[in-house]
Amino acid sequence: MAGDAVNIDAIRAAARRLDGQTRRTPLLSSPRLDEIAGRRILVKPECLQVTGSFKFRGALSALTALPEDVRERGVLAYSSGNHAQGVAEAARRLGVPAVIVMPADAPALKLANTRAMGAEVVLYDRETESREEIGADLAERRGFVLVRPYDEPEVIAGQGTIGLEIAADLPEGVEADVLTCCGGGGLTSGIALALEADASSLRARPVEPEGFDDVTRSLAAGRIERNARAAGSICDAIVTPAPGDLTFPIMQRLCGPGLVVSDAEALRAMALAFLHLKIVVEPGGAVALAAALRGRTEGAGETVVVIASGGNVDPETFSTALAGFHADRP
């Protein structure tokens, strides 16, 4: 289905299939965060989503869109972790087998959780092997259907349901940026399509970690640019080589300029989400909040919406974020 167009009708259809299976996340806020940023920050905590990240939406959307006889052969995914968990849990709920191709250096928690969901895990080396080739090979040899993590219309449609919810929860006509944590662009392009249809005063803007700002540079250049490195950020969940062939044209047409944050800013955002929102956010899931906490940028409205896209973080990394923040205090 990779060649199909994705549009608002596909997003609305995904929302109907997901209804009752995904959590309808609220918009959280805190007077203290607003004070720090100098504007109102509304946080959509997709870390509270089933499997701890928004990826469950896209995965369940893709699996429920497959013809039943195809789905029953089983599904296959390659992922740095959150997409894997999303596909594994969606497969478990639908009663079909799942094989997950994961990097050998993925956080232990993500590996354990994926296996605990009943999926078969195949490991690969992120520096020397191509997950795309391994995935395609396994799909061919074993007859499983590959569910791509972002460059897949039904995955984009599933992530777009977040945009529908934001549009429904904000008063009509509010002008605001919607900051998204951006890897390959599935979340960002899905939300952008939903906002175009349901809330044209809201604009999606991708946020990326330093050194892995392929989408930001691609949007600025007007053509797809790749990252120099394939790994090495604490924001592992959103490290991808380049924007997708499907997601990039959507982002190019609809999104505002990208934003880039440092690892230190992501860790500080995690600590502030802990203190003032009581949610657990992983580094890659905190970059949008980190960008919002910088304060009001030129042309931005009084309100900013932020996706906290995932919470699958090891206890050690989380404690590091808390300790680092605490040490900064006067």
Add this chain to the structure above:
Amino acid sequence: MAGDAVNIDAIRAAARRLDGQTRRTPLLSSPRLDEIAGRRILVKPECLQVTGSFKFRGALSALTALPEDVRERGVLAYSSGNHAQGVAEAARRLGVPAVIVMPADAPALKLANTRAMGAEVVLYDRETESREEIGADLAERRGFVLVRPYDEPEVIAGQGTIGLEIAADLPEGVEADVLTCCGGGGLTSGIALALEADASSLRARPVEPEGFDDVTRSLAAGRIERNARAAGSICDAIVTPAPGDLTFPIMQRLCGPGLVVSDAEALRAMALAFLHLKIVVEPGGAVALAAALRGRTEGAGETVVVIASGGNVDPETFSTALAGFHADRP
């Protein structure tokens, strides 16, 4: 108003006053937690409530129930922290002054947050002074209205709105215990009254920390029993001297037996809530989940509902909970 009866009508009236001001918290769950407990655990994350605990419900209920001319003179509260924040934020939203009497050994975060909400803070020594006397004295001298933390009908009514939401969110007829983190009994008695009216197959049961099990012992003895110590638990949020004169008869009539958990069990529950629910829970807010994680107890149903009552925890304590849990692993 301390002499008035509290009943289901008061709870429904509180729900109408709170509508749009409090967060309608969902019921979260995780296959991993269910696996550990051997039954389905549904967690109501009141740590995501405004001010980080359920106390905002009771505080806003009490303040909105006051006649306007009384409320405008200002309000006063004594509290180990969460009630203080609830009253301070409710006062801020209603534009009235607030004085908060807090123990000098309360977590730094709670003191800072209460002051940041614009309240005046008066400190006292938990071991040698009576907060009740200090509060009553300040109320008399300065004309502020005292809002008691639990033995106050409109506070109990506000906390009871949690019970209405649980009753509405569970399928009719499900038999389950609703485990509450219990200090003076405002949360527990409010929920018990709401369940009696709206979901008679659900039964509230208080959970307390070891050494501060006054409610559990009082329920077993059929009369109010006091704790030997006034401080010394990591579960500071739910350490109170004895059940309230208003709350105890309600709990005696409607609640199942109390449960008592160790500090280590509370810390483990915090770590599991971090890992599998992505929420931040403080020690006193984790005791109900800790009791549920022990597994199915005699006479209990397939499902157990748990209140995660607050998330106002210092980074150091939270990191300790995560580190301790991690060290336990094989």
